Each structure stands twice: as structure tokens, then as C-alpha cells.
Amino acid sequence: MIPRLQLLIVGAVLIVGAFSTGADFLFFLVYLGILVVGGSYVLTRLGLSDLEAGYSLDRLQARVGEPLRATYTVRNTSRLPKLWLEAYNPSTLPVALPGRAIALGPRQERSWVARVPLTQRGHFRVDPLFVRTGDPFGLFEASAAVGAGATVIVYPRLETLTRWRLPPASVEGSHASPERTLQSTPLVTSIRPYVPGDAYNRIHWKSTARQGEIQVKEFDLEQTADVWIFLDLERRVQTGTGDESTLEAAVRVAAAIAARGLTENRSVGLTVSGARPVILPGDRGGRQYQKIMGLLAAVTDDGTNPLVETLVEGLPRLRRGMTAVVVTPSLERDWIRPLTTLRTRGVGAVVCLLDPVAYEARVADSAGRNGPREAAPVVVEERLRTLRGIRHALAEHDLQSHLIVPGRPLGELIVSRGAPSMLARA
Numbered sequence: 480m481i482p483r484l485q486l487l488i489v490g491a492v493l494i495v496g497a498f499s500t501g502a503d504f505l506f507f508l509v510y511l512g513i514l515v516v517g518g519s520y521v522l523t524r525l526g527l528s529d530l531e532a533g534y535s536l537d538r539l540q541a542r543v544g545e546p547l548r549a550t551y552t553v554r555n556t557s558r559l560p561k562l563w564l565e566a567y568n569p570s571t572l573p574v575a576l577p578g579r580a581i582a583l584g585p586r587q588e589r590s591w592v593a594r595v596p597l598t599q600r601g602h603f604r605v606d607p608l609f610v611r612t613g614d615p616f617g618l619f620e621a622s623a624a625v626g627a628g629a630t631v632i633v634y635p636r637l638e639t640l641t642r643w644r645l646p647p648a649s650v651e652g653s654h655a656s657p658e659r660t661l662q663s664t665p666l667v668t669s670i671r672p673y674v675p676g677d678a679y680n681r682i683h684w685k686s687t688a689r690q691g692e693i694q695v696k697e698f699d700l701e702q703t704a705d706v707w708i709f710l711d712l713e714r715r716v717q718t719g720t721g722d723e724s725t726l727e728a729a730v731r732v733a734a735a736i737a738a739r740g741l742t743e744n745r746s747v748g749l750t751v752s753g754a755r756p757v758i759l760p761g762d763r764g765g766r767q768y769q770k771i772m773g774l775l776a777a778v779t780d781d782g783t784n785p786l787v788e789t790l791v792e793g794l795p796r797l798r799r800g801m802t803a804v805v806v807t808p809s810l811e812r813d814w815i816r817p818l819t820t821l822r823t824r825g826v827g828a829v830v831c832l833l834d835p836v837a838y839e840a841r842v843a844d845s846a847g848r849n850g851p852r853e854a855a856p857v858v859v860e861e862r863l864r865t866l867r868g869i870r871h872a873l874a875e876h877d878l879q880s881h882l883i884v885p886g887r888p889l890g891e892l893i894v895s896r897g898a899p900s901m902l903a904r905a
Contacts, residue, residue: 490516519614522562523621526612529557532566532625534608539629540769543600543636549576551608552590555583563613569606572631573599600635600730600776604628634772635727635734638889645706645740645802645829670694705746705761707797708733709789710775711807712753712782718808719838723885725808726780728838732806732831735889737771749774752789754781787814794818799825808833810865812872819876830873830880831893836862841885 490512497505530553537548549568555561560583567578574595581589611622670683673693686694710733717725733749740747741763748761749771759770786809794817797803803826805818818828836859873880881893 515616516618519616519618522614523612523619525559526561527610527621527623530555532608532610534568534626536605536629540632540634541597542634543597546594546596547631549593553581553583554588555586558585560584565611567609569609571603597633600633602777603631603633605631632773632776634776635730637738638731638735640735640739640893641890642894644895645743645745669697671697705801706740706804707748707761707801708736708804708806709750709793711786711809712751712778712780713785714780714782716809717780718835719842723838723841725833725835725838728833728883729806730775730778732883732889734772734775736804741768747771750789750793751778752782752784753778754783787817790814790817794821797826802827802829804829806831808835810835810862810869812869815872818878828878830878831883832869832880833883834866836866837884
């Protein structure tokens with residue numbers, strides 16, 4: 480766009496020159512300038528009149544790797560054409576929604592779809608649709624915001640733990656409670672005659688045919704252990720960059736375990752040790768799933784409290800029969816001691832230990848540099864020795880642990896005892 484100050488200076492010089500000299504050529508330029516400037520101004524002012532525009536997003540919650548689709552519609556209800564229009568959505572998405580420049584004839588409508596991949600978890604803002612127009616000479620510009628903004632929540636990538644099962648409740652007694660439940664469970668214990676209000680999918684057809692009257696199944700509620708996840712986000716112990724970092728791996732582990740627990744109808748709680756520690760009380764169902772995934776979408780490695788402080792503060796909340804799942808890349812051994820006291824309280828413990836040395840090597844290899852084993856062999860060997868010591872201490876106290884390394888699916892790394900594992904020990 481031409482600066483208006485320069486335009487005013489040029490116009491003033493032409494007018495002064497034309498009236499001072501009386502030259503026909505200068506008067507011609509003055510009249511031409513008035514025509515061009517006036518026409519451009521009128522064209523710009525009419526550019527957004529009688530114009531309808533809008534957009535819609537196909538989803539407001541998605542996962543990393545899924546596409547986000549935005550549908551745009553721009554309609555000209557005027558009898559005059561729109562020579563140039565630009566429509567786009569400003570946003571904080573890692574991959575911006577592409578805009579489009581269009582021209583519309585009289586009473587013409589244009590619709591198109593823009594797709595972008597969601598490559599990063601987080602809470603992102605999509606601003607209202609921005610429509611801009613101007614004149615062919617770039618002298619004037621008009622714009623307008625249409626519609627309302629939206630917040631898109633991108634959940635972390637969810638991996639399935641096919642060969643891992645959360646530990647059962649270590650509560651004395653049978654595995655099923657004797658009380659009836661309205662929920663369908665694998666524990667079908669008896670049948671009884673049908674009463675009004677029973678669901679038709681509870682009918683046991685073989686018994687109905689055998690006894691001559693409708694019989695329905697009765698279920699017992701399976702006693703399962705509640706799960707509480709402790710996610711270590713202390714900045715000092717995190718390593719790696721981008722998707723190949725202990726932060727992103729820890730978030731994926733927590734998401735996978737939470738999803739598995741909720742699928743098994745367990746109550747899942749979450750403690751995040753960020754700059755502002757967040758405690759999400761345990762609960763079941765789809766709402767708890769959205770709460771956990773929404774929280775995991777927003778966390779960052781901005782924590783300052785060591786993991787041992789988080790455990791000392793949070794473990795007393797766990798009651799008998801629960802399971803504590805600790806996700807951390809910390810190579811400090813002091814956080815193991817609070818976990819050793821859980822067995823006497825009837826609380827289970829599972830540790831998902833991220834290998835920081837492997838993640839540093841992964842980042843170095845992807846950058847084309849020598850790995851840390853060659854760059855600082857003494858330091859690396861010391862850290863590997865510390866890692867082996869932590870795993871040995873966990874095994875000595877009979878604490879179930881899983882070593883998380885980059886480049887491997889979580890379903891191959893987090894495997895229950897007794898299931899075959901393809902992970903070589905460090």
C-alpha cells in the first residue's frame with residue numbers, strides 16, 4: 480500500500496504546479512489523479528458491502544496426527560462484482576489454516592475446504608474469519624472480522640497397551656462384590672424372571688426357551704483398583720526436543736495408562752507436578768477422560784519441585800486397594816523410598832521410567848552429530864550406571880517398572896508380568 484502521506488504530497492505538488500503554470504498536462508494529471516483516487520476509494524468502500532461470509536470447524540477436540548478441516552463460504556448478494564477478496568483465519572495452530580484470494584461475480588457464492596494436520600498437542604485459538612479487500616492500485620484497504628473465534632484442543636497421541644493390564648485390587652475377599660449392578664460386566668452370576676424395566680439386551684434367550692418365560696441375566700460388579708497417575712514435569716530432569724523428548728513421551732505414557740484404566744471402568748486420578756501443581760481427583764467415565772486429556776494437552780516441563788516432594792505429598796491420599804503409577808525420567812534415587820512404603824498399606828505401584836540417555840542420543844543422531852556415548856563417554860557411562868541402579872532398586876523392592884525408550888511403540892515397552900516382552904534390558 481502506498482503511504483498516504485506520500486500520496487498527499489504528490490497530489491499537493493501537482494495541484495500547486497497546475498494552478499501556478501496553467502499547463503494543460505498538469506491539469507490532466509490532477510483530474511486523472513482525482514478520478515483514480517476517488518474511484519479506488521469508492522471501489523474499496525463497496526468491496527465488503529452486501530457480502531456474507533462464514534466458516535465452520537469439523538471438530539474442536541482432536542488428537543495429534545488427525546486433520547482439522549475448516550469449511551468456508553463467501554456469498555455476494557450485490558449486483559456488483561467483487562473483484563478481489565482475501566479470506567483467512569488467524570490462529571495459533573502449529574500449521575496455519577491457509578487463506579484464499581477470490582473474485583465473486585454478481586450474486587455468486589464460493590465455498591471451499593481447508594485441511595491442516597495437527598502436529599502438536601495443546602490448546603490453540605482460531606480467531607474469527609478475516610475478510611479483506613482493496614483497490615487494484617493498493618491505495619486503500621477495507622477489512623472485517625466475521626463470526627466468532629473457537630478454541631481447538633489437541634489431545635496427545637494415544638497408543639494402545641495391548642499386552643498390559645493394570646494390577647488388580649489387593650483387597651481381601653473375592654474378586655467380585657456380592658451387590659447387584661446395573662452395569663454390564665463380564666461377571667454373569669445368575670438369571671431371574673423378567674420384570675418391567677429390564678433392558679431387552681439382558682434377556683437370556685436359552686433359559687427363556689427352556690423355561691417358557693422370559694429370563695434376564697444378573698451381573699456382579701467386578702472389584703477393580705483405582706489408579707492414580709503421578710506425572711513428573713520437573714524441568715531439570717527433562718531432556719530431548721520436540722516429539723523426541725522425555726516430556727512428550729511421558730505425556731503419551733500417562734494418556735495411554737489413563738485411557739486403559741477408564742476403559743476398564745476404573746477410577747483414574749492424576750497429579751501433575753508443573754509450575755502450578757494440578758491434582759485431578761479420581762473419577763470414571765467420559766467426562767473424566769476429557770478432563771485428563773485436556774490437562775495433558777496443556778502441560779509443559781515447567782515444574783520446579785522434585786518428584787520425591789510430589790510423592791511425599793500425594794501418596795498419603797491413596798487408600799487401600801489403589802495403584803500408583805509414576806511416570807518420570809528422573810535418575811535420582813530418593814523418590815523410590817516413598818514407594819516402598821505402599822505395600823504395607825495395600826497400595827500397588829507401577830513405575831514407567833523414561834531413559835534420558837536414550838532420548839539424548841536420539842536427538843543427537845537426528846541432528847547428524849555424534850551420540851552422547853562418543854561425546855562424553857564418562858558422563859554417559861555414569862548415567863547408565865545410575866539408571867541400572869534405579870531399576871535394580873525397584874526390582875529389589877518388588878516394584879513393577881517399565882523402561883521407556885524412543886522409537887518403540889508403548890505397547891511393546893509396557894508389558895504385564897508374564898507376557899512376552901521384546902525389550903532388551905539396558
